[in-house]
Amino acid sequence: xxxxLINDVFxxxxxxFVVLAILMxxxxxxxxxxxxxxxxxxxxxTNTVVILALLAAGLDEPWFLDVALIYALLNFLMSIxxxxxxxxxxxxx
Amino acid sequence: MxxxxxxxxxxxxxxxxxxxxxxSAVGVIRLPDVYARAHTASQTDTLGAGLALxxxxxxxxxxxxxxxxxxxxxxxxxxxxxxxxxxxRSAAETGIEPWTADDEExxxx
Numbered sequence: 001x002x003x004x005l006i007n008d009v010f011x012x013x014x015x016x017f018v019v020l021a022i023l024m025x026x027x028x029x030x031x032x033x034x035x036x037x038x039x040x041x042x043x044x045x046t047n048t049v050v051i052l053a054l055l056a057a058g059l060d061e062p063w064f065l066d067v068a069l070i071y072a073l074l075n076f077l078m079s080i081x082x083x084x085x086x087x088x089x090x091x092x093x
Numbered sequence: 094m095x096x097x098x099x100x101x102x103x104x105x106x107x108x109x110x111x112x113x114x115x116x117s118a119v120g121v122i123r124l125p126d127v128y129a130r131a132h133t134a135s136q137t138d139t140l141g142a143g144l145a146l147x148x149x150x151x152x153x154x155x156x157x158x159x160x161x162x163x164x165x166x167x168x169x170x171x172x173x174x175x176x177x178x179x180x181x182r183s184a185a186e187t188g189i190e191p192w193t194a195d196d197e198e199x200x201x202x
Contacts (some may be wrong), residue, residue: 054149
């Protein structure tokens with residue numbers, strides 16, 4: 001009974017994290033500079049990692065954690081690469 | 094007794110994680126320039142993600158998946174401030190001026 005309750009709590013927390021991640025789209029769309037958009041996408045990616053971990057605990061599917069680990073790695077690589085390209089070439093493209 | 098302590102520690106960790114992530118979301122949306130936003134993203138978002146991942150690690154108990162969760166926690170703690178630092182540095186090197194109190198009241202850039 002307690003295990004079911006904890007699973008429900010994790011799923012509810014994942015839903016609230018989804019709401020907070022959707023709020024980041026405002027800054028990603030309206031951000032005046034490239035760095036603002038990049039920062040919003042970075043925070044959104046961190047939220048996505050947390051949501052995947054919460055779903056792994058809430059749905060009892062531990063392989064979601066592998067996806068979360070790869071996603072965190074790619075998120076970090078994306079931030080570093082785009083911030084380097086904006087300095088050296090004045091843009092990503 | 095131990096069950097109740099275990100349950101409530103998970104609830105408290107999740108609640109603080111949600112609170113700090115809410116602070117980070119409000120900061121990224123409301124603060125005036127990119128340096129202040131990088132500041133709030135590097136601090137409160139890292140703490141919120143770390144507390145939520147700690148709740149997951151506590152709930153999973155002793156098994157293989159907990160090792161992944163703790164690795165993910167350390168990885169987020171190291172890489173998230175590094176990424177925010179790189180973004181703020183690229184903003185400085187592309188010539189974005191920091192917002193000061195002399196600027197127009199309520200005007201964001």
